[in-house]
Amino acid sequence: MSVTRRELLWATAGIGAAGALAACAGSKGGSGSAAGVASGSANEQPRTGGTLKVGALGRASAITRDPHGTQANESDYLIISLLYDTLTVPGDKTNTAARLAASWKPSEDLRTWRFTLADGATFHDGTPVTAEDVVWSLRRLRATPSGKSRLPGIQPEGIQAEDARTVVLVSDYANADLPLLTRLTTFVLKKDTKDDALAGAPGTGPFTLDWYRDGNARLVRNDNWYGGKVLLDAVEVRIFESPQAMANALLAGQIDVASNVGAVAARTAETRKDIQILRRPNDMAMPIVMRAADGPFADAKVREALRLSVDRDAMVKQVLSGYGTVGNDILGTGDPAYAKDIPQRKRDLDRARQLLAEAGFDTARTYDLITTEDIAGLAESATLFATQVREAGVRINVVKQDSKVFWDATWLKAPLYTSYWGTNDSVVFFASKTMLSDAGQNEAGWQEPSFDEAYRTAMATADEAARTTLLHQLQEIEYARSGYLLWGMADGIDLAGSAVRDLPRLPGYGRVQLEKTWLAR
Amino acid sequence: MTPAPTAGGAAAPPAPPRAAGPLPGLGRAAWLAARRLAMLTVLLAAVFAAIELLPGDAANATSERGETAADMAARRAALGLDRPVVERFWDWMTGLPAGDLGTTAHGQPVTSVLAGPFPNTLLLGTLALTASILGALALGSWAALRPGGRTDRTIAVLSTAAFALPEFVLSVALLLVFSLWTGWLPAVTLTGADGTPASWDMLLLPALALAVPQIGWNTRIVRGALADQAALPHVRAAVLDGLPRHRILTHHMLPGALPAIAVSTATSAGMLLGGAVVVETLFNYPGIGAVLSGAIADRDTPLVAGVVAATGAAISILLLLADLVRERVLRERP
Numbered sequence: 001m002s003v004t005r006r007e008l009l010w011a012t013a014g015i016g017a018a019g020a021l022a023a024c025a026g027s028k029g030g031s032g033s034a035a036g037v038a039s040g041s042a043n044e045q046p047r048t049g050g051t052l053k054v055g056a057l058g059r060a061s062a063i064t065r066d067p068h069g070t071q072a073n074e075s076d077y078l079i080i081s082l083l084y085d086t087l088t089v090p091g092d093k094t095n096t097a098a099r100l101a102a103s104w105k106p107s108e109d110l111r112t113w114r115f116t117l118a119d120g121a122t123f124h125d126g127t128p129v130t131a132e133d134v135v136w137s138l139r140r141l142r143a144t145p146s147g148k149s150r151l152p153g154i155q156p157e158g159i160q161a162e163d164a165r166t167v168v169l170v171s172d173y174a175n176a177d178l179p180l181l182t183r184l185t186t187f188v189l190k191k192d193t194k195d196d197a198l199a200g201a202p203g204t205g206p207f208t209l210d211w212y213r214d215g216n217a218r219l220v221r222n223d224n225w226y227g228g229k230v231l232l233d234a235v236e237v238r239i240f241e242s243p244q245a246m247a248n249a250l251l252a253g254q255i256d257v258a259s260n261v262g263a264v265a266a267r268t269a270e271t272r273k274d275i276q277i278l279r280r281p282n283d284m285a286m287p288i289v290m291r292a293a294d295g296p297f298a299d300a301k302v303r304e305a306l307r308l309s310v311d312r313d314a315m316v317k318q319v320l321s322g323y324g325t326v327g328n329d330i331l332g333t334g335d336p337a338y339a340k341d342i343p344q345r346k347r348d349l350d351r352a353r354q355l356l357a358e359a360g361f362d363t364a365r366t367y368d369l370i371t372t373e374d375i376a377g378l379a380e381s382a383t384l385f386a387t388q389v390r391e392a393g394v395r396i397n398v399v400k401q402d403s404k405v406f407w408d409a410t411w412l413k414a415p416l417y418t419s420y421w422g423t424n425d426s427v428v429f430f431a432s433k434t435m436l437s438d439a440g441q442n443e444a445g446w447q448e449p450s451f452d453e454a455y456r457t458a459m460a461t462a463d464e465a466a467r468t469t470l471l472h473q474l475q476e477i478e479y480a481r482s483g484y485l486l487w488g489m490a491d492g493i494d495l496a497g498s499a500v501r502d503l504p505r506l507p508g509y510g511r512v513q514l515e516k517t518w519l520a521r
Numbered sequence: 522m523t524p525a526p527t528a529g530g531a532a533a534p535p536a537p538p539r540a541a542g543p544l545p546g547l548g549r550a551a552w553l554a555a556r557r558l559a560m561l562t563v564l565l566a567a568v569f570a571a572i573e574l575l576p577g578d579a580a581n582a583t584s585e586r587g588e589t590a591a592d593m594a595a596r597r598a599a600l601g602l603d604r605p606v607v608e609r610f611w612d613w614m615t616g617l618p619a620g621d622l623g624t625t626a627h628g629q630p631v632t633s634v635l636a637g638p639f640p641n642t643l644l645l646g647t648l649a650l651t652a653s654i655l656g657a658l659a660l661g662s663w664a665a666l667r668p669g670g671r672t673d674r675t676i677a678v679l680s681t682a683a684f685a686l687p688e689f690v691l692s693v694a695l696l697l698v699f700s701l702w703t704g705w706l707p708a709v710t711l712t713g714a715d716g717t718p719a720s721w722d723m724l725l726l727p728a729l730a731l732a733v734p735q736i737g738w739n740t741r742i743v744r745g746a747l748a749d750q751a752a753l754p755h756v757r758a759a760v761l762d763g764l765p766r767h768r769i770l771t772h773h774m775l776p777g778a779l780p781a782i783a784v785s786t787a788t789s790a791g792m793l794l795g796g797a798v799v800v801e802t803l804f805n806y807p808g809i810g811a812v813l814s815g816a817i818a819d820r821d822t823p824l825v826a827g828v829v830a831a832t833g834a835a836i837s838i839l840l841l842l843a844d845l846v847r848e849r850v851l852r853e854r855p
Contacts, residue, residue, distance in 0.1 A: 053711075060638060060807070061815030061824055062583075064627050070583050072627070145592045145599070146585040211714040214637040214807060218714065238711055238805075241815070245709050245805040252700050252708035404577025404820070407586075441586065 044501065050519035051234040052500065053255040054078065055246040058239040063215045065198050067187035068141045074260060075239040079217045081512040082235060083124075084187040084203035085227075087115055087134070087167075088179055090510035095335055095425045096179045099227070100129065100188055100204060101167070110174040110462055115167045115182070120226040123190055124202035124209075131161035136191040138167075149440075150185045152432075153178075174460040176467060177428045184423075184509055206230045206515035215239035231518040250275065250495050256519070257503065258495040259511060262376050263323040266493045276496040281325060282334035283492030283507040285421045286381055288369070292483040293445030295415035296367060300481050301359040307345055307485050308352040309392035310385060316488040319381045323493055327486035330475050331434070332427035334507050337468055339427075339475040352392040366395040370417040372406045377490065382418050385487070412443060419443055423508045424489065427471055431455050435482060444483020451477045553844045557837040561830070562614070568829050569610045572822045578602055579626035582819040600626060613823060617830065623823030625816075631827040634812060637716035639831050642801070642808035644717075646793050646835075648728040653735035653793075654786055660736065661743025665774070666766055668748065676740060683737030688796040692730040692803045699726060709805035716807065727804040731796050735789045742785040746778035753777065780847035787836070787843040794832050 058073030067084050071077040088104075091097025101115040121129040138159045142151050158170035171178055193201045199212065206227060207219035217237045221230045238255060240246035247265035250258040251272065258265065260283075269275045290297040290306060297303055312326040327333065328344050356363065371382035379400055386396035401410060410417050423429060433439055436455060437447040454477060458470035478484075492507055499521040504513045580596040588596070597603050601612075613623050622631035664676040700708040706726055713719040750756055751774060759773045794810075801810035809828055816824035 059815030059818070060812045061625065061634065061819060061821060062627050063629065063634070066628070069628065070585055072583065145596045146588055148592065149585065149588060213712060213714055213716040216712045216807075240709075240805050241802045241811045242805070245803055248696060248701065248708040249711070249805065252704070254707055254709060254711060402576055404575070404581060407581060408577060440589065 044520060046231055046502065046516075046518045047520065048229075048231050048518070049233050050521065051236060052232050052257065052514065052517060052519060053236045053238065054257045054259055054514070055238050055240050055249055055255045055261075056259045057241075057243060057246065057261075058215055059241055060215060060239065063239075065212070066195075067189060067198075067203075068137075068144050068147075068185070070146065073215065073239065075215055075237055077509065078259065078512045079212070079219070079237050080187060081205070081509075082207040082219050082237075082514060083205045083209055084189065085121075085205050086184060086186045087182040087188070088186075089513060090183055090425060090506050090508065092506060093336070096183060100134070101179075101182070104179050106176070106178070106462065108462070110176050110178075110460060111171050113169045113171070113178050114162065115169070115179075117165045117167070118226045121204055122224060122226070123204055124222060126224075127190070127202075129188065129204055130164050130191075131167045132164075133191045134167045134188050135159050135161045137188045138169075138186060140189070141185060141187075151181055154181070174456075176459050176461060177426070180426055180429065207235055210234065225515070227515065230515045232514065235514055247495065250497070253497065256497045256500050260492055261495050262493055263321040263490070264376065265495060266323055267321050269495050274498045276498065276500065278494040278496055278503055278505070279323060280492035280494070280505050280507050280511060282424045282489050283422070284375065284490040285327070285331055285333070285424050285486060286319075286375070286378055286488075286490065287327075287331065287419055287421075288382075288385060288485040288487070289417050289419050289443045290483050290485060291415040291444050292481075293447065296361070296365075297415055297483070299359040299361070301355045302361050303481075303483065303485070305352040305355040305359070305361070305392065306389060306394065308348045308355070309389040309394065310485060310487050311347050311388050312345075312487045314388070315381060315384055318384055319377045320488065320490050323491045324488050325491075327488045328479065329482070329484055329486045330427070330478050331421070331430035331484060331486055332424060333486075333489050334425035335427045337427055337471050339472050339479075342476060342479050345479075349392050356393065361394075363393045363395070366397050367416055368399050368414075369396045370399045370401055370406065370410045370414050372401055372403050372418070374403050374406075375420055378418055378420060381487070412441065412445070425507060425510075427475060428455075428459075431474060431478070435478065446481075446483040448477060448481060451482075549848065550841075550845060553841055553848075557841050561833045561837055564833055565614070565826055565829060566610060568826050569606055569613075569822055572817070572820055572825060573606045575817075575820055577820055579820045579822065582821070583626045609822070613826060622827040622830065625824045626819050626821040631823050634824060635809065635827055635831060637712075638807055638809045638812050641717060641806065642794070642797055642810065642832075643835065645724060645728055645731070645801075645806060645808060646790065646797065648724060649731035649735065649793050650786065650790055652728060652732040653739050653789055654782075656732065656736035657739030657743050658782075660740040661747060662770055662775075664740070664744045665747035665751065666770060668751070673744075677744070680737040680740040680744075684734050684741070686734055686737075688730055688734065688799045689803060691733055692726075692800055695726050695730055696803070710807060711805075712807045718807070723804075723806075727800050727806050730800045730804070731793050734796065735793060738792070739782070739785055739789055743778065743782055746781035747774050749781075750774040750777045776850070780843075780850050783843040783846040787839040790839045791836050794836065 056075035056078045058075035062072040064071060064076055067080045085100040087099060087101040088096045089099045100118055100121055102118040104113055104115045106113050117129060117131065123129060139156050141147055142156050153172045153175060154169055160168045162168050169178065188204060189201050206222055206225045208222050210218040210220045216239055218234060220234045221232060243261045243265055246258045247261050247268065249255045266277045269277055290303045292298060307329055316322065316324045316326055328342060330339065332338060369382050369386060371379045373379050382398045386398050389396055434441050434443050435446055435451060437452050451474060454470060454474040458467050458474060461467045461470060492511060494503060496503060499519050501518050501520050502516050504511050579600055580593055580602055584593060584596055601609060616623060620632065625631055625634055660676050664673040667673050696708060699706045707723045710723040711719045718724055756769065756773045759769045797808055798810035798814055801808040809832065813825065813828045816828065
């Protein structure tokens with residue numbers, strides 16, 4: 001209900017602001033400050049100094065400062081990520097890049113992984129980071145209610161210190177992509193940090209805490225950071241309940257960056273030449289889940305027919321305001337190993353009708369597509385999809401559900417529903433989490449022995465090239481038969497003032513790495 | 522309560538009490554306070570019951586996707602949600618006198634979550650309430666002194682319109698005009714290191730957005746109450762005596778209209794806090810409204826109850842003051 005109201009607010013302000021901005025554009029354009037700043041020229045030398053004011057979404061009621069807690073707020077996650085380091089982070093060339101762990105090496109059987117800590121890594125109080133600190137932190141993470149899903153396949157006793165600089169993780173099964181698990185949540189605290197001392201607990205990150213208050217914080221540069229030179233003097237994080245207020249703050253020049261503010265804000269800012277619209281591709285997947293285990297969509301031909309009925313370009317254009325890319329029914333689109341060469345599936349209504357007829361699909365019935373308003377555009381995607389597949393003869397009735405009811409009663413169970421995922425840079429992640437026959441979050445109840453086999457072989461293959469080939473096979477099976485219809489990928493959208501340079505361009509939580517960001521003013 | 526004296530037979534209506542009611546002086550105030558306290562308790566019980574009726578609970582609101590049923594049960598137990606709601610309500614209520622408002626679903630003490638936002642909302646609310654009282658008194662008196670005239674009719678229309686205006690429409694309009702178009706005022710509130718708005722001018726737009734509808738409402742009340750007073754013999758007499766208009770207003774009309782104005786002000790305080798949920802979100806004001814909407818979304822009963830207790834106490838104090846003003850004026854009335 002609150003989301004509906006928020007969207008209403010959004011719409012109202014959007015209409016108003018569009019007019020307002022059209023009026024502004026003239027005067028701002030004339031001031032001369034706007035010309036050519038939007039992208040920043042490539043030959044500029046990064047400068048040190050300055051304070052970057054970043055707005056990030058969060059609810060005052062959900063604030064947490066525990067690096068291993070449930071971080072519902074993007075603002076909290078941003079602050080924690082600037083203060084503390086994880087073992088590894090999302091990267092652009094490889095999807096796992098070094099951070100507190102400088103390197104890692106598997107055993108022959110790909111079950112035991114040795115992480116070597118970065119040279120010169122110290123906490124903000126000057127004490128060196130030891131493997132003991134890391135082991136204690138990982139075990140603390142593992143002991144949280146969501147610890148098992150954050151470190152899947154790793155038991156508490158499988159986390160050990162080999163020597164002062166080496167941490168050993170032992171997996172229950174061969175896992176060639178284990179380092180991937182250490183990217184987003186493995187924040188390292190000092191050993192034996194008390195729960196009531198978390199607020200002031202020193203981290204190892206590129207910034208140290210100046211002050212913190214009610215979800216807002218000011219962080220200053222850590223000159224001794226082991227990871228290289230940090231450019232900004234300080235980062236000020238401001239919590240925003242609504243993306244609209246955050247966009248307004250940016251438009252009024254009160255903040256420099258509106259992080260993950262969304263497509264509606266981008267559209268309103270399009271006429272402002274002094275504002276940069278930064279698109280981070282492959283940020284959010286909003287697949288339609290067709291239950292493969294049983295029910296009306298159990299026949300692979302029916303699922304194929306629906307995938308051929310959707311007009312992907314129209315979905316991206318209308319649901320995402322054009323801020324996105326067309327999908328090809330394979331999840332993990334941001335992965336370097338993503339199979340770009342598999343032909344793009346296009347709309348083919350004749351073929352769809354033919355497949356439906358072959359499968360004996362009952363076109364006289366109306367089928368419910370269940371959706372929520374959890375994220376912007378999700379319910380709209382369901383509605384537009386229903387209109388499109390009507391042309392292939394499939395009648396779909398869109399049912400909007402309260403978020404709590406949806407996650408309790410619909411998710412993993414209903415024959416047809418919308419889902420969404422915010423981490424999209426790993427094909428393996430989705431394969432293991434949502435598509436293996438015995439996966440805990442097998443959203444479509446899909447059981448495909450050949451897929452399971454391809455996954456297990458790939459994960460037990462140490463040779464990089466051989467694994468890439470296997471992952472390609474895995475994606476071919478997924479493309480042909482899975483329970484997913486992935487029509488497109490939403491861009492992550494940040495707005496930034498004209499002086500901001502080198503903001504991270506990674507999807508999802510890759511956006512929190514601000515150590516290389518600088519200000520041209 | 523003692524039964525009213527009925528000397529002279531059942532048919533005779535009891536004389537209206539001239540001085541105090543059944544309880545004199547301080548006792549009366551205590552009784553009124555007790556009544557307000559009881560209402561607040563009932564309200565808090567209703568909050569616990571209402572959140573219980575909403576689908577889902579704080580455990581699944583704060584969990585991450587993919588947690589197993591056992592993980593969820595552990596979360597539920599950690600939050601105490603496996604106990605009956607009556608028991609949880611009792612625990613929460615018994616902690617209240619000691620200032621213990623419990624722990625949020627995200628593991629923070631409720632008092633620390635409210636420590637910053639509540640004073641901020643009180644500040645914003647006080648500002649908006651003061652503006653609405655002053656605005657309403659000025660407009661209402663202006664209209665009442667010219668009954669039936671063009672000014673009176675214009676104010677009547679405008680005040681009704683202002684009251685009918687939803688806060689978010691007004692907020693968006695104010696934002697566009699005073700911030701995005703002209704750049705005169707900040708668009709949103711940014712919080713400083715001490716948890717309060719970083720500069721005073723950030724308060725103006727949200728306060729205005731809250732005050733305008735209440736000015737509309739209270740102007741109607743003030744105008745009405747003054748009209749009632751104008752019809753009374755002693756006011757008519759004052760007019761016939763040729764006293765100046767402002768003197769009639771301040772000495773003869775306003776004192777009698779005070780109880781109605783006091784009650785409407787107290788009611789306004791409640792409506793202001795309701796409007797704060799929307800206005801604070803739009804202007805990113807670090808107040809209790811934002812906390813409340815998030816807490817309800819998370820089914821975070823202790824936090825919702827904490828917000829209700831804090832705001833309820835504030836409103837109860839205002840209502841109590843209004844009661845006392847009313848009692849006092851009625852007592853003094855000849």
